[in-house]
Amino acid sequence: MSTILFIKSSPLPEPQSRSTRVARAFLEECKRLYPEDRVIELDLYNMDIPLIDASLLNAWGQLRNGTPFDQFDEQLQDKLGKFDALTQQFIDADKYVIASPLWNLGVPPMLKAYLDTVAVAGKTFHYTEHGAEGLLSNKLGIHFHGTGGVYSDGVQNAYADPFIKGLLAFLGVKVLPTVYVEGIDSAPHMEGEIIDKAINEALQAAAHFNFDKFGG
Numbered sequence: 001m002s003t004i005l006f007i008k009s010s011p012l013p014e015p016q017s018r019s020t021r022v023a024r025a026f027l028e029e030c031k032r033l034y035p036e037d038r039v040i041e042l043d044l045y046n047m048d049i050p051l052i053d054a055s056l057l058n059a060w061g062q063l064r065n066g067t068p069f070d071q072f073d074e075q076l077q078d079k080l081g082k083f084d085a086l087t088q089q090f091i092d093a094d095k096y097v098i099a100s101p102l103w104n105l106g107v108p109p110m111l112k113a114y115l116d117t118v119a120v121a122g123k124t125f126h127y128t129e130h131g132a133e134g135l136l137s138n139k140l141g142i143h144f145h146g147t148g149g150v151y152s153d154g155v156q157n158a159y160a161d162p163f164i165k166g167l168l169a170f171l172g173v174k175v176l177p178t179v180y181v182e183g184i185d186s187a188p189h190m191e192g193e194i195i196d197k198a199i200n201e202a203l204q205a206a207a208h209f210n211f212d213k214f215g216g
């Protein structure tokens with residue numbers, strides 16, 4: 001049995017977010033193919049995700065210098081605890097499904113904040129004499145990407161998908177090709193066709209979302 005983390009990063013309700021809808025179709029297919037897997041859903045805009053700020057950076061520095069955790073005030077302990085719990089939840093999962101809209105060529109800020117909680121030196125990657133090395137080598141990930149324009153053909157550049165896939169790969173995760181739900185804002189009359197194409201790709205991708213295919 002695997003645990004799938006479904007990471008939803010649109011603030012809009014699911015029916016209004018195209019990438020979330022297509023990711024949902026993918027998960028329904030996964031449920032059919034891998035009925036023993038369990039899914040944990042994270043709705044990032046309805047969560048309390050600690051931002052890396054001066055209080056966290058200072059606390060981590062103090063912890064490294066030997067300050068006991070219980071020396072921090074209750075608020076800071078709570079913040080550190082929430083951050084660590086998100087890191088641990090990510091480590092405990094086996095598969096990651098990320099649905100994200102493209103915002104100003106990048107990721108929505110809550111997704112950035114969330115990804116900051118899962119890239120932690122000593123836990124999800126470490127430094128070796130050959131450079132950084134991911135510690136999550138027995139995991140799979142996939143990104144469902146909603147974009148107003150078209151980017152998958154490489155004619156225009158955007159930075160959300162390379163960032164998300166790059167970060168997962170940096171952590172050692174094996175990443176499937178991204179499923180784009182793209183171009184609806186620039187061609188609204190094509191909406192049905194674009195969604196159908198993306199759902200079709202999602203259903204095909206589901207067949208590859210298992211460790212046998214990766215020998216893992």
Ligand SMILES: Cc1cc2nc3c(=O)[nH]c(=O)nc-3n(C[C@H](O)[C@H](O)[C@H](O)COP(=O)(O)O)c2cc1C
Pocket residue numbers: 010016017018019020100101102103104105106145146147148149150181184185
């Ligand atoms: C704040 C904001 C910024 C956006 N920036 C871009 C952008 O840089 N490029 C683009 O093609 N579409 C952009 N869009 C359009 C969305 O990416 C598009 O509507 C997408 O379908 C939303 O994703 P979702 O429907 O999967 O949630 C932006 C939308 C919003 C609300």
